[in-house]
Amino acid sequence: MPSVTDRMTAFASQPPTANASADERPASLHDALEALERGLHGLVQLDLLLIRDTASNTPAKQRSVKVSSVVDVVCRHAFEVGLDQDSLRTVVQVASVKTELDQTSVTTLIKNLYPAQRVPSDVVVTIVGALGQGKGKPTPGSQNGFVKWLITVHEIIEDPSILSRLYGVLFGLLDSISIRTSLCHLLSLITLRKHVKPFRIEQLLELARGLGNEPALQGLLRVYKDYYPDIILGITLEGIDNVEDFVEKLERIEAPGQMVSFLTDPLLQKYVELGDSPIIVQRIQLWLSMCLEDQYNAIKEGVVDTRYLSDILNGLLKHAQYTKTLLPIVQTFLKEYLLIWDGLQNVDDILNLLSYSPIHPFEGKLHARVTFLQPLERSLLAHDLQACERLLGFYTSLFRQWSNQASPQPSHSNSPLAHPDQRALLGLAAHVATLSSSLLLSLPSESSSITTITSAILTFYEQLSTSSKPHHIPIILPPNSLIYLLTVSSSTTVFARITGIIANYRHAFSAHPAPVLNYYPEETTNSFNTALRDVYNLLWMSRALDVAPPKSMGLYCTPELRDALHAYLTELDHEYSIQAAFNVSNNPVLASMSLAAWLALENEEIEREGYDPDAITRHEGPVSQRKLEMLRAAGGVDVDWDAYRVRVLKWMEERGLKGPKEFMFSASNQLRVKFPELA
Incomplete structure (x- = not known):
C-alpha cells in the first residue's frame, strides 16, 4: 500500500525552505505547535525556551520571533516524517479560522498537511466547517486548498463514511465560486446512489x-x-x-x-446549424451585434483592444468556413468597418471573411462594388504592391464562393446571363479584368512584384476557365488584350499557364450543348476564336503577328510595326523572320527547352538506327522544317517536323509546363489524329 507521504505529493514536491537562523527556530515540533495553538487562543505570553510571543494572533510587527520560523519547523517535520493525528489536528485548527497569521504561512501549512496516520474524522469535520461564507472563515484560497486536500486523502480517512454523512453540507456549498471546481471533483469521487x-x-x-x-x-x-x-x-x-x-x-x-463559444467550437456549430432554433439564433445575433458595435466604437475612438478584435474576427472566419455563409450582422459590421479600416490590421481575416459575402448584383448604388469592394480597394491599395496580390487572391476566392451560391437556370433558357446571379459573376470578372490589365500595363517589367501579381492574375483565370457549367455558371472570357499581354510575357511559366487557360476555354465550349450560338452571342465566340488563332499562328504556324481581320488580329500589332520588326530581324541574319520568331524553336521563353528536347530526340534516333555518334552529321539548331530536310539530305537523322515539335511539347509537359501541349491538342484536329496517344 502506498505510503501517506506518497499520496500527498500533489501538494508539494520540495521541502519548505528554512529562512530563519538557528537561534530563532523553536526547539521542537511540540514547541512550534504549542506556539501556534496558544496563539490561536489569544495567549500573549509563552514561557517556551525560544518562543516568547504568540504566532498566529499577534500582529507581525509586534512579534519578537518570526512566524516563518514556527511554520518552517512544522512543515519540515511534516515533509520528512508526516504529522501524527494530534499534530495534524492542531495545524488544521490553526489554518481553518481567520487569524493574524499571514496568508503565505497559512497556504504553506495547508500544502504541507502530510498525515503520518489515517486522518481523524474530527479533522474532516473541522475542515468542512471552515468552508463557505462567514466572518471567521479562512480566505477563499485557503478553503480551496482544504478541499483539494480532502480530494487527496479521501481514501485514508479513519471513518470512511464521514464524507458521505457530510455530503449534504458539501453539496450546499456549490454556489461558492472560489471552491466550486474542486468541490465538484470531491463530490464526483464520493457520490453514491x-x-x-x-x-x-x-x-x-x-x-x-x-x-x-x-x-x-x-x-x-x-x-x-x-x-x-x-x-x-x-x-x-x-x-x-x-x-x-x-x-x-x-x-x-x-x-x-454562453453562446460565444459557437465561433470556435465545431460541435456547437453543428448543433446551431442542425437545431435550427430561432431562440438560439437570436441569442447569437444579439451577442454579436453588441460585441461588434462595441468594437466599432472602440476603433473610432482609438481605444480598441487589437488582440480581442483579432480573436473575434478569427472566430467569425472559422464559423464562415464551416457554414460557407456570412452572418447578416457580420456583413453589416464589415460594411461600416471598411470605411475606417487602415488596410493593414487583420488583413487576412478581413479578406477571407469578405470572400464569404453572399452573391448579389455587382453594379448599382447599394450593390457589391459600392458597398464592399470600393472601400476595400481604397484601403488596401493605399499601401505597397503586395496589397495588389492580396486583392487578386481575394477576388479569386470571392468568385469561387459566388459560383457555389449561384442559382441554376432553366435548361430551356437561351441566355447564359438571364439570371441576376450570372450577371453578378460577369460583373465581378469584368472588374478583375480591368484591374489586371491596369496592373500589367502600369507596373515596370523590372518590378519585384510583377511576378507574384502576374501569378495571381493567372490563378484567377485558371479558376474562371474551369468553373463553367451549362445553364449554371456561364463561360466568361478574359479580354483578348489581356490574353495577348500575358502571351508575350518574358516568363516561360506565364506562357505555359496562359496557353493552358486558353485550352480550358476551348474544352468548355466543346463540352457546351450545341449549337453554342443558341446560348452565346456571335461576338463572344468570334472573339475567342480570334485569340485562339492568334496564339496558334504564333506558336505553330510561323505566322506570328499576322493580321487578317476578322480571323486574326496579330496580338493587336499593327502591320507597320510588324513590317519594321521583320526588317530589323532580317538585317541581323537572313535566317531570321518575324513570322517564325515565336515558334517552338525560336520563342525566347521556349528556345532552351526546345534545344534540350531536340538533343534528346537526336540521340535516341542515332541509337535506334545504329549510327556512329562520332561520325554522323548533327543539327546545330535552331530547328526548322527546312533545316530538318537539309539534315536528312546530309546524312543526319530523319525526324519529322511535327514529331519534333510534339516532342518539345511533351518535354515541357514532363517538366510541369503542360499548357502548350494542352493548347495545341485542343486547337488542332490534325495533331489529335496524327498523335492519338498524346491527345
Missing part, C-alpha cells in the same frame, strides 16, 4: 443552465446521470462522445449558457 436525490438533480441542472459549459459541473452531472440516466433529461454538448450520440440526442441537448 443514495446521494442522488431529485432535488439535487434539479439544483444541478439549474446551476448548469445558469453557468453554461463549466467542465467541473458537467463532470458531476455525468456522475449523477450514470445513476439515473432517465431522470436527467437535459445534459449538454459536454456529454456528447460521438456522432451517433450527437444525432440521437440532438433534440434533447441543452443550449450552453
Whole structure:
C-alpha cells in the first residue's frame, strides 16, 4: 500500500525552505505547535525556551520571533516524517479560522498537511466547517486548498463514511465560486446512489443552465446521470462522445449558457446549424451585434483592444468556413468597418471573411462594388504592391464562393446571363479584368512584384476557365488584350499557364450543348476564336503577328510595326523572320527547352538506327522544317517536323509546363489524329 507521504505529493514536491537562523527556530515540533495553538487562543505570553510571543494572533510587527520560523519547523517535520493525528489536528485548527497569521504561512501549512496516520474524522469535520461564507472563515484560497486536500486523502480517512454523512453540507456549498471546481471533483469521487436525490438533480441542472459549459459541473452531472440516466433529461454538448450520440440526442441537448463559444467550437456549430432554433439564433445575433458595435466604437475612438478584435474576427472566419455563409450582422459590421479600416490590421481575416459575402448584383448604388469592394480597394491599395496580390487572391476566392451560391437556370433558357446571379459573376470578372490589365500595363517589367501579381492574375483565370457549367455558371472570357499581354510575357511559366487557360476555354465550349450560338452571342465566340488563332499562328504556324481581320488580329500589332520588326530581324541574319520568331524553336521563353528536347530526340534516333555518334552529321539548331530536310539530305537523322515539335511539347509537359501541349491538342484536329496517344 502506498505510503501517506506518497499520496500527498500533489501538494508539494520540495521541502519548505528554512529562512530563519538557528537561534530563532523553536526547539521542537511540540514547541512550534504549542506556539501556534496558544496563539490561536489569544495567549500573549509563552514561557517556551525560544518562543516568547504568540504566532498566529499577534500582529507581525509586534512579534519578537518570526512566524516563518514556527511554520518552517512544522512543515519540515511534516515533509520528512508526516504529522501524527494530534499534530495534524492542531495545524488544521490553526489554518481553518481567520487569524493574524499571514496568508503565505497559512497556504504553506495547508500544502504541507502530510498525515503520518489515517486522518481523524474530527479533522474532516473541522475542515468542512471552515468552508463557505462567514466572518471567521479562512480566505477563499485557503478553503480551496482544504478541499483539494480532502480530494487527496479521501481514501485514508479513519471513518470512511464521514464524507458521505457530510455530503449534504458539501453539496450546499456549490454556489461558492472560489471552491466550486474542486468541490465538484470531491463530490464526483464520493457520490453514491443514495446521494442522488431529485432535488439535487434539479439544483444541478439549474446551476448548469445558469453557468453554461463549466467542465467541473458537467463532470458531476455525468456522475449523477450514470445513476439515473432517465431522470436527467437535459445534459449538454459536454456529454456528447460521438456522432451517433450527437444525432440521437440532438433534440434533447441543452443550449450552453454562453453562446460565444459557437465561433470556435465545431460541435456547437453543428448543433446551431442542425437545431435550427430561432431562440438560439437570436441569442447569437444579439451577442454579436453588441460585441461588434462595441468594437466599432472602440476603433473610432482609438481605444480598441487589437488582440480581442483579432480573436473575434478569427472566430467569425472559422464559423464562415464551416457554414460557407456570412452572418447578416457580420456583413453589416464589415460594411461600416471598411470605411475606417487602415488596410493593414487583420488583413487576412478581413479578406477571407469578405470572400464569404453572399452573391448579389455587382453594379448599382447599394450593390457589391459600392458597398464592399470600393472601400476595400481604397484601403488596401493605399499601401505597397503586395496589397495588389492580396486583392487578386481575394477576388479569386470571392468568385469561387459566388459560383457555389449561384442559382441554376432553366435548361430551356437561351441566355447564359438571364439570371441576376450570372450577371453578378460577369460583373465581378469584368472588374478583375480591368484591374489586371491596369496592373500589367502600369507596373515596370523590372518590378519585384510583377511576378507574384502576374501569378495571381493567372490563378484567377485558371479558376474562371474551369468553373463553367451549362445553364449554371456561364463561360466568361478574359479580354483578348489581356490574353495577348500575358502571351508575350518574358516568363516561360506565364506562357505555359496562359496557353493552358486558353485550352480550358476551348474544352468548355466543346463540352457546351450545341449549337453554342443558341446560348452565346456571335461576338463572344468570334472573339475567342480570334485569340485562339492568334496564339496558334504564333506558336505553330510561323505566322506570328499576322493580321487578317476578322480571323486574326496579330496580338493587336499593327502591320507597320510588324513590317519594321521583320526588317530589323532580317538585317541581323537572313535566317531570321518575324513570322517564325515565336515558334517552338525560336520563342525566347521556349528556345532552351526546345534545344534540350531536340538533343534528346537526336540521340535516341542515332541509337535506334545504329549510327556512329562520332561520325554522323548533327543539327546545330535552331530547328526548322527546312533545316530538318537539309539534315536528312546530309546524312543526319530523319525526324519529322511535327514529331519534333510534339516532342518539345511533351518535354515541357514532363517538366510541369503542360499548357502548350494542352493548347495545341485542343486547337488542332490534325495533331489529335496524327498523335492519338498524346491527345
